[in-house]
Amino acid sequence: MKKYDFIIVGSGISGLNFALNAAKKGQVLVVTKKKIINSTTNYAQGGIAAVLDELDDFNKHIEDTLIAGSYHNNKKAVTFMVKEGPKLINHLLDLGVKFSNKNGNLQLAREGGHSMRRIAHVGDRTGHSIEKVLIENVRKNKNITIWEDSFAIDLLVKNNTCYGLQILRNGRVENLFSSAVILATGGVGQIYKHTSNPSISTGDGVAMAARAGAKMEDMEFVQFHPTVLNSPGKKRFLLSEALRGEGATLKNHKGERFMPKYDKRGELAPRDIVSRAIFEELKKGPVYLDISHKPASEIKKRFPYIFAELKKKGLDLTKNKIPISPAAHYMCGGIKVDLHGQSSIKNLYAFGEVACTGVHGANRLASNSLLEAIVFSNQIIQSIKAKKLVNIPDFANFKPTGSQCLSNKYAKSLVKKIMWDYVGIIRNEKDLKKAILKLIEIDAKYCVKTNKISDFETKNMIQTAILVTKAALKRKKSLGCHFVI
Known part of the structure; x- marks a missing residue:
């Protein structure tokens, strides 16, 4: 039985930053389904929004965030994030991130929805630069183990308590145990025909957590990058x-x-x-x-x-x-968590794009995503302690099921088309109802027949698409990036 103090699924800014902090408290395992560099963070161009200029102030950044989010935001979460921003920029500087500067001062950019220049950036590849620095620091830490090309199939949950993960690694399925499982799996963009997201963004964390019974929030708010x-x-x-x-x-x-x-x-x-x-x-x-x-x-x-x-x-x-x-660019909703990343399931935490702290409301303000990821992954370690697992229940290993089912490629293409055509930028009730019926039918006909990561990803895409569509159907009026006619 393999046990770790902390298991993190995902290798983006939030997952790796948390790993560095958690390594001070115990043994950490980072699980990532491709190589460690293959995270959504790696593709982030813009930067990190933070109040870093004397002409700017916290209230302006808070108000810009609330306006962008149609005041659907959790104001307490927004205020905390904004006020922590400058400190976390310094944290990244200390780790070795070399933000663009002019005459020794940070060169701040301005983006849509911001009333001031407040975006700290590294040229136009901010995410890539941050990711490289975090990977360098993680690889040097002896308390952190990295499993690449390893896929988290499902959470091990009984009686609303998470005990670990079921992992697909080297073609074999095994159960791993921990008193703190952290999901930092990123977004869901691949459920759409057209997306800015990399191929890894298949909604794995959201689907896993939903299957385990975790509460979701604001899943209808999918942001489309213009x-x-x-x-x-x-x-x-x-x-x-x-x-x-x-x-x-x-x-x-x-x-x-x-x-x-x-x-x-x-x-x-x-x-x-x-x-x-x-x-x-x-x-x-x-x-x-x-x-x-x-x-x-x-x-x-x-x-x-x-x-x-x-x-x-x-x-x-x-x-x-x-x-x-x-x-399709960013999931503003996700697994419902508090300001400490705690989900509705004991011992299960989430942060970054997979989580919903409420900071983004109905639409995310530009360059608040990396900010949210670094702030809350830093905050969560204050409340999590490595605990000894006792009375671990028995969990059966996954076994492929079914023989007659839709092909992986065909099911995936159907989901992408349905979501783009019926659950896109402009929505209506008739199309949403059509979409949900089609998606439920695909879910019933699709089965995981092999121990291939792509088969599991497709299942997650189908189930994530259903979550988004059901949430969109429930919200009858337009708000933020959920626009209904």
Whole structure:
């Protein structure tokens, strides 16, 4: 029987930051389904929002967050997160993150929904830089064990108490035990046909927790990022909010700016508003992001990664208008937790995108995601202690079931199409009811026949899609990124 003081599922900013803190209290196991670098954090371009300028203040950041979230936020959680922000930026600096600076001061960016420049960033690859530093620190720590290419199948829960995890590793299923299981599995974007998320974002943590009986919250609030590359034959690629913060404009098929007629904040309105505006304009023709009016040297210096990636695709950010459309980006809801990451199941904790602290409300403010992840993964260690597990119940190992069922690939494609067509940017009750019936039918026909990670992922995608659709159906009125007609 393998036991650890702490088991963490996920290797992004929240999981690895918690691992470093937990290693001071006991033995830590980090489980990740691909390589440790393969986290959603690694793809985050923008930065971390925090009050770091003397002209800014906590109240402004709090209010910007509440406005973006349509005041559906947990204000206590928002206030705590915002006030902890500057301290956590210093924490990352101490770990070795080299934020962009000018003349010795942090170079702060502005993004949609923010009233001030407050985004600390590392060029246009902030997440990648933070991830690399965290991995370096984790690998040096003797109290942390890392299991790559290992998949958490299910939580081991009885009588509303979590005792550990069932893991698929090297083709074998085994049970691991711990008095503190932490889910930091990221988002759900892959349930949609078009997403900015990497292939790993299949809703594993949400689905696992739901199967175990954990309470969910705000699952209807799926945020769509307004500006994702939309060019035939080219892979979807996120174009950071920071581009608009530095003056990029959005233009319709006639070459005209259109955002001012939708919102007085123009291109810097919150994401839900910008996404819906683009969605409407796309009905008339292509939509473009244009920053070509800025000096080429400035663009290349501020956005080297985006410039290089677009160049590979035959597009020049300094000269071309870039074709864009919205894509599924971020889950604002998730596993319901308190400010200490505690879920409704004893010994089960969650933070980062998989969790719902209530900070984002009905729509997330740009660059508050990495902030939430680092703040709450730092906070949780204050209340968790390594405890000895006693009276562990018996748990049976998973066995593949079924012989006649939908293929993995086909089931996955069905889910993505249903979610994009019926549970997307603009929703209606008729479509949502259609979607839920189709998804329930797929769930009934899909079975995990092998010990392949992709089979388990598809099951999780189906069940996560059902959770999102049911929540959307319950909320009859529009709020934030849940827009009903």
